Amino acid sequence: MKSNLHLIAALTLLPALGFAGGGQWTVVAWNNLGMHCMDDDYSVFSILPPFNTINAQVMDAAGHLITDPMAAGITVTYEAAANPDGSINTTSFGKTNFYDYAAVLFGANLNVDQGLAGKSMPGAANTPQTMTWDAGMNWFEAAGIPITPTDDGGQRNPYPLLRVVVKSTGGSVLASTDIVAPVSDEMDCRACHKSGSGAAGMPAAGWVNDANDKRDFRLNILRLHDEKNAGNPLYAPALAAAGFASEGLY
Structure with a gap:
C-alpha cells in the first residue's frame, strides 16, 4: 500500500515538473565533456586549446523531438549567463595568451573570441551565437567555444554558465535553459x-x-x-x- 501511495504522489507531481509535451517547447542542452581542460600558457607549446563543445536537443509543445529545424521554423543560439553570484563570462579577451600563438601553433589566424572550429564567445556585448544543426545526431552543436576559467570581473570560475535559447523565425523565444560549460587550466606537469x-x-x-x-x-x-x-x-x-x-x- 505504501508503495502505491508513493507512486500516486510521484504521478501527481509530474505536471508541475514541466516535462516536454506539456504545452510548452523544451530545450535540453549539455557540455560534451564533464570538464574541458586548456593550457594556462601557450608560449612554448599547446596540449589543449580553449575548446568547449555544447549540444542541444529541442522538443516542440507536443513533446516531439525536432528533427528538421527548418521545417519547424526555429533557431538555437547561446550566450553568456550570470550565476547567482553575478559571475558572467562573455569574452576571452585578456584572459589567455592563446590568441598570441594560435597562428604558429594551429595555423589559425583568429580574432580574440573566435574558436578553432568556427564558433565564438559572445563577446563583451554578449551577442547570441548561432548553433549548428547536426542532422546525423538530431541535435544542435557549437563546437570549440574558446571559453576560459576567468569571468569578466577577473575572478576564477571554472563553471561558467551559457544560456541556450530557442527562437521562432519571427524572433519569439520558445524555450531556454542555462548550462555549465566547465573549463580548467589546472593541467600541470x-x-x-x-x-x-x-x-x-x-x-x-x-x-x-x-x-x-x-x-x-x-x-x-x-x-x-x-x-x-x-x-x-x-x-x-x-x-x-x-x-x-x-x-x-x-
Whole structure:
C-alpha cells in the first residue's frame, strides 16, 4: 500500500515538473565533456586549446523531438549567463595568451573570441551565437567555444554558465535553459618536469631553469622531447592511428 501511495504522489507531481509535451517547447542542452581542460600558457607549446563543445536537443509543445529545424521554423543560439553570484563570462579577451600563438601553433589566424572550429564567445556585448544543426545526431552543436576559467570581473570560475535559447523565425523565444560549460587550466606537469624536480625527468642537457614557472616545465619537456624525438616524422601518424584528432582537440 505504501508503495502505491508513493507512486500516486510521484504521478501527481509530474505536471508541475514541466516535462516536454506539456504545452510548452523544451530545450535540453549539455557540455560534451564533464570538464574541458586548456593550457594556462601557450608560449612554448599547446596540449589543449580553449575548446568547449555544447549540444542541444529541442522538443516542440507536443513533446516531439525536432528533427528538421527548418521545417519547424526555429533557431538555437547561446550566450553568456550570470550565476547567482553575478559571475558572467562573455569574452576571452585578456584572459589567455592563446590568441598570441594560435597562428604558429594551429595555423589559425583568429580574432580574440573566435574558436578553432568556427564558433565564438559572445563577446563583451554578449551577442547570441548561432548553433549548428547536426542532422546525423538530431541535435544542435557549437563546437570549440574558446571559453576560459576567468569571468569578466577577473575572478576564477571554472563553471561558467551559457544560456541556450530557442527562437521562432519571427524572433519569439520558445524555450531556454542555462548550462555549465566547465573549463580548467589546472593541467600541470611541474611535479616531474620543473627544473630541479628529479633526475628521472631531467634532460641530458640539464634543466632550463627559466624564471617563468609556467614556461620552465614546458621548456624542460620540450628539451627532453627534442633529445628523444627531434625530427621524427612519425609522431603525427602515430597519434592519428591511436584515435586522436589531428587538431589536438580531444
